[in-house]
Amino acid sequence: xxxxxxxxxxxxxxxxxxxxxxxxxxxxxxxxxxxxxxxxxxxxxxxxxxxxxxxxxxxxxxxxxxxxxxxxxxxxxxxxxxxxxxxxxxxxxxxxxxxxxxxxxxxxxxxxxxxxxxxxxxxxxxxxxxxxxxxxxxxxxxxxxxxxxxxxxxxxxxxxxxxxxxxxxxxxxxxxxxxxxxxxxxxxxxxxxxxxxxxxxxxxxxxxxxxxxxxxxxxxxxxxxxxxxxxxxxxxxxxxxxxxxxxxxxxxxxxxxxxxxxxxxxxxxxxxxxxxxxxxxxxxxxxxxxxxxxxxxxxxxxxxxxxxxxxxxxxxxxxxxxxxxxxxxxxxxxxxxxxxxxxxxxxxxxxxxxxxxxxxxxxxxxxxxxxxxxxxxxxxxxxxxxxxxxxxxxxxxxxxxxxxxxxxxxxxxxxxxxxxxxxxxxxxxxxxxxxxxxxxxxxxxxxxxxxxxxxxxxxx
Amino acid sequence: xxxxxxxxxxxxxxxxxxxxxxxxxxxxxxxxxxxxxxxxxxxxxxxxxxxxxxxxxxxxxxxxxxxxxxxxxxxxxxxxxxxxxxxxxxxxxxxxxxxxxxxxxxxxxxxxxxxxxxxxxxxxxxxxxxxxxxxxxxxxxxxxxxxxxxxxxxxxxxxxxxxxxxxxxxxxxxxxxxxxxxxxxxxxxxxxxxxxxxxxxxxxxxxxxxxxxxxxxxxxxxxxxxxxxxxxxxxxxxxxxxxxxxxxxxxxxxxxxxxxxxxxxxxxxxxxxxxxxxxxxxxxxxxxxxxxxxxxxxxxxxxxxxxxxxxxxxxxxxxxxxxxxxxxxxxxxxxxxxxxxxxxxxxxxxxxxxxxxxxxxxxxxxxxxxxxxxxxxxxxxxxxxxxxxxxxxxxxxxxxxxxxxxxxxxxxxxxxxxxxxxxxx
Numbered sequence: 001x002x003x004x005x006x007x008x009x010x011x012x013x014x015x016x017x018x019x020x021x022x023x024x025x026x027x028x029x030x031x032x033x034x035x036x037x038x039x040x041x042x043x044x045x046x047x048x049x050x051x052x053x054x055x056x057x058x059x060x061x062x063x064x065x066x067x068x069x070x071x072x073x074x075x076x077x078x079x080x081x082x083x084x085x086x087x088x089x090x091x092x093x094x095x096x097x098x099x100x101x102x103x104x105x106x107x108x109x110x111x112x113x114x115x116x117x118x119x120x121x122x123x124x125x126x127x128x129x130x131x132x133x134x135x136x137x138x139x140x141x142x143x144x145x146x147x148x149x150x151x152x153x154x155x156x157x158x159x160x161x162x163x164x165x166x167x168x169x170x171x172x173x174x175x176x177x178x179x180x181x182x183x184x185x186x187x188x189x190x191x192x193x194x195x196x197x198x199x200x201x202x203x204x205x206x207x208x209x210x211x212x213x214x215x216x217x218x219x220x221x222x223x224x225x226x227x228x229x230x231x232x233x234x235x236x237x238x239x240x241x242x243x244x245x246x247x248x249x250x251x252x253x254x255x256x257x258x259x260x261x262x263x264x265x266x267x268x269x270x271x272x273x274x275x276x277x278x279x280x281x282x283x284x285x286x287x288x289x290x291x292x293x294x295x296x297x298x299x300x301x302x303x304x305x306x307x308x309x310x311x312x313x314x315x316x317x318x319x320x321x322x323x324x325x326x327x328x329x330x331x332x333x334x335x336x337x338x339x340x341x342x343x344x345x346x347x348x349x350x351x352x353x354x355x356x357x358x359x360x361x362x363x364x365x366x367x368x369x370x371x372x373x374x375x376x377x378x379x380x381x382x383x384x385x386x387x388x389x390x391x392x393x394x395x396x397x398x399x400x401x402x403x404x405x406x407x408x409x410x411x412x413x414x415x416x417x418x419x420x421x422x423x424x425x426x427x428x429x430x431x432x433x434x435x436x437x438x439x440x441x442x443x444x445x446x447x448x449x450x451x452x453x454x455x456x457x458x459x460x
Numbered sequence: 461x462x463x464x465x466x467x468x469x470x471x472x473x474x475x476x477x478x479x480x481x482x483x484x485x486x487x488x489x490x491x492x493x494x495x496x497x498x499x500x501x502x503x504x505x506x507x508x509x510x511x512x513x514x515x516x517x518x519x520x521x522x523x524x525x526x527x528x529x530x531x532x533x534x535x536x537x538x539x540x541x542x543x544x545x546x547x548x549x550x551x552x553x554x555x556x557x558x559x560x561x562x563x564x565x566x567x568x569x570x571x572x573x574x575x576x577x578x579x580x581x582x583x584x585x586x587x588x589x590x591x592x593x594x595x596x597x598x599x600x601x602x603x604x605x606x607x608x609x610x611x612x613x614x615x616x617x618x619x620x621x622x623x624x625x626x627x628x629x630x631x632x633x634x635x636x637x638x639x640x641x642x643x644x645x646x647x648x649x650x651x652x653x654x655x656x657x658x659x660x661x662x663x664x665x666x667x668x669x670x671x672x673x674x675x676x677x678x679x680x681x682x683x684x685x686x687x688x689x690x691x692x693x694x695x696x697x698x699x700x701x702x703x704x705x706x707x708x709x710x711x712x713x714x715x716x717x718x719x720x721x722x723x724x725x726x727x728x729x730x731x732x733x734x735x736x737x738x739x740x741x742x743x744x745x746x747x748x749x750x751x752x753x754x755x756x757x758x759x760x761x762x763x764x765x766x767x768x769x770x771x772x773x774x775x776x777x778x779x780x781x782x783x784x785x786x787x788x789x790x791x792x793x794x795x796x797x798x799x800x801x802x803x804x805x806x807x808x809x810x811x812x813x814x815x816x817x818x819x820x821x822x823x824x825x826x827x828x829x830x831x832x833x834x835x836x837x838x839x840x841x842x843x844x845x846x847x848x849x850x851x852x853x854x855x856x857x858x859x860x861x862x863x864x865x866x867x868x869x870x871x872x873x874x875x876x877x878x879x880x881x882x883x884x885x
Contacts, residue, residue: 030768032547033693033694036542036545037545037547037768038517039517039519041518041519041521041534041535042520043522043523044523044524045524046523056496056499057498058498058499059498059501060500060502062502062504063503063504063506063523063525064483064505064525065503074501078500081496081573082489082497086498111542133695134694134808135695136695168695169695170695176806177806178806252492252588254588254619255492255588255589255590255617255619255861256590256861256862258800338502340498374805375803375812377803377814379801379834380801381625384836384882384883385883386813386836386881388805410882411883412883412885415883419885438490438590438861440861457885458884458885
């Protein structure tokens with residue numbers, strides 16, 4: 001279906017309309033314990049139409065119907081379900097094309113090369129002589145073509161190649177320890193070099209083995225904590241990014257992903273120390289969450305969600321911006337053509353400071369270095385969270401000592417951020433799949449930050 | 461269409477192939493703060509295709525039907541280049557005696573928005589939730605079988621808020637409109653919220669707990685992942701090496717079944733679905749298998765083939781011997797009505813935590829003493845099942861968003877000596 005033709009037809013009938021077309025080709029390889037268990041190719045093509053009609057929003061999608069009139073009729077019918085006087089903020093309409101560049105193109109990378117790479121990675125892990133009886137790798141590459149038009153005059157085309165990978169490892173020593181890490185990149189297969197995948201994976205195996213064989217019981221009580229970038233990143237995403245999503249604050253997600261401890265009138269309130277600034281930036285080139293325009297045609301920009309310890313800005317779609325009487329800041333994303341765009345994160349990170357790792361650790365008399373985490377969760381108002389270390393060590397008199405097994409920090413959001421007294425200069429990102437909405441929309445994101453230091457937090 | 465694609469694949473050199481065509485028409489109305497936010501309709505068609513050339517295997521999902529012939533050709537070229545899959549032991553050649561699935565055709569024409577308005581009339585305060593109706597037609601063809609399936613289901617979920625942090629959540633899900641009762645769900649959610657007064661931050665310690673079917677349904681969902689043979693091999697199952705062992709008290713039994721909210725006559729190999737006893741009399745009985753994992757584990761497929769790995773369909777926990785009231789009689793401990801964000805420290809050994817949400821009641825001697833908030837269940841899944849002390853006769857069909865993603869029937873359950881934690885600062 002021609003999306004401009006559909007827009008032209010629907011413009012006469014609705015107060016506002018937008019049409020999205022998406023075509024994607026995704027290749028997935030699953031390797032289990034050295035065997036390629038699944039090779040999957042997914043081809044998708046479809047369109048969606050979102051209309052505003054007499055104060056109601058209707059959303060329809062199809063990959064099968066060719067009947068334009070019926071498609072439009074269904075959208076209007078959906079919108080008529082609703083007389084809630086929903087609106088969308090007025091935004092500048094852009095006409096543009098954007099594309100992510102690749103060095104080693106996905107289109108030119110054969111199945112055999114990918115299989116060989118995974119088999120080699122598996123062999124290198126096994127060559128460490130660590131006992132890893134269960135190993136899962138999943139590699140996926142996607143080529144996405146998108147077109148977007150709306151009745152305000154926006155017309156945007158995009159080409160977005162992406163690579164994703166994760167491993168899930170089970171190491172058996174004196175105890176059983178498991179490690180999971182996800183990687184993501186917008187671009188081609190140069191991703192493997194950017195991620196330094198082989199070295200990171202071998203480090204993971206060795207780290208899990210240390211904990212499994214030499215890990216001491218984790219100390220309990222009040223002590224200092226160094227969070228590695230992976231831990232800082234999950235904190236930034238989960239206890240800053242999610243609670244600043246405007247739809248969550250305004251209750252639109254409340255029967256699913258929940259609401260937020262942050263209320264509409266809390267901008268400027270203190271939530272952490274002066275060392276805490278957390279940004280959300282979709283414009284980082286080659287990031288997993290990269291986009292130039294959001295799912296409603298609004299130009300992407302950096303947003304500072306917490307600034308110097310204070311709540312600063314929310315993540316907005318045009319719908320939430322309209323409700324708050326402001327402009328959208330370009331945070332609306334949809335996981336596919338058949339999902340509605342809503343406020344989402346893309347690349348959320350704790351803004352680094354200027355401390356080196358040695359400077360951060362040197363005056364810690366006793367504490368824990370939590371390099372990464374295993375179990376992690378948070379309540380649905382984004383206030384009570386739990387961090388359990390995967391590879392963690394005791395810190396004594398400014399030095400890293402013995403590995404410890406799964407130290408547990410259970411803390412509130414202000415309890416965590418108010419304890420931060422320094423941030424390192426070693427910004428790193430980890431990829432993730434962020435879940436939200438109904439039906440669930442899993443989205444590619446980066447989460448990041450530097451090593452940060454927290455004083456006097458309580459481990460149990 | 462499925463037979464045509466199958467024949468093309470066999471002509472292009474496939475030794476075995478499976479073609480499944482699905483047509484889905486889904487409508488959803490979402491509401492929050494007592495107003496409808498959006499109404500959506502999806503019409504999707506997809507082809508799930510599996511091919512094997514010797515032990516070289518490939519899967520594909522095609523939602524772009526414009527270039528089917530070219531896609532099939534590419535698929536076969538890739539399959540011929542793929543490495544041999546040592547886990548592959550063929551597709552099913554028997555097990556094709558299909559049962560019938562019944563559903564209420566009136567669901568197809570049900571008006572979702574009317575249910576929202578009727579439900580909202582039952583409550584004070586504000587509410588958020590969804591109504592979702594789904595109509596699905598599936599056809600499957602392999603060299604050994606050919607069949608079709610048609611199902612419909614309807615789901616309602618409502619979370620009622622009386623004020624900040626005072627909430628109750630209930631669902632009503634069904635395959636016929638006679639058993640679909642969103643008005644009662646709304647009224648029950650409202651009642652829960654009204655009983656949940658002035659919650660205080662809870663205290664850590666060991667408590668006996670009673671889980672509502674909605675909460676227990678979520679626990680079972682995170683358990684079902686451990687029942688797939690794929691998970692057992694991948695280090696993702698706390699039931700590894702547990703076949704024949706006591707994993708729960710004698711009163712506990714759980715099955716996986718093809719009949720339920722998400723009924724299906726056949727799995728992704730075309731094998732007829734049935735009832736699989738996962739836990740019977742407290743003893744762990746079977747992992748869920750497709751033909752390949754069945755062969756590897758020296759057993760047969762259980763009719764649970766998913767596109768890549770064995771999957772569960774609908775769960776059902778056997779009713780207990782106690783009435784719900786008997787469970788609460790003289791009860792001292794926590795009644796937990798809903799949960800979310802369950803995560804594992806270790807999927808092989810079962811350490812996990814989950815975060816109760818909505819109404820949480822602390823009982824003493826059968827009476828509500830306090831309402832609590834801000835607590836976490838932090839324990840071990842295997843220990844949780846072992847510590848089940850009683851199950852109710854009353855059961856509910858539950859399905860809710862991502863937390864009870866696979867639907868099923870669950871009772872109220874009393875579990876002894878469960879570890880509760882909370883934030884320290």
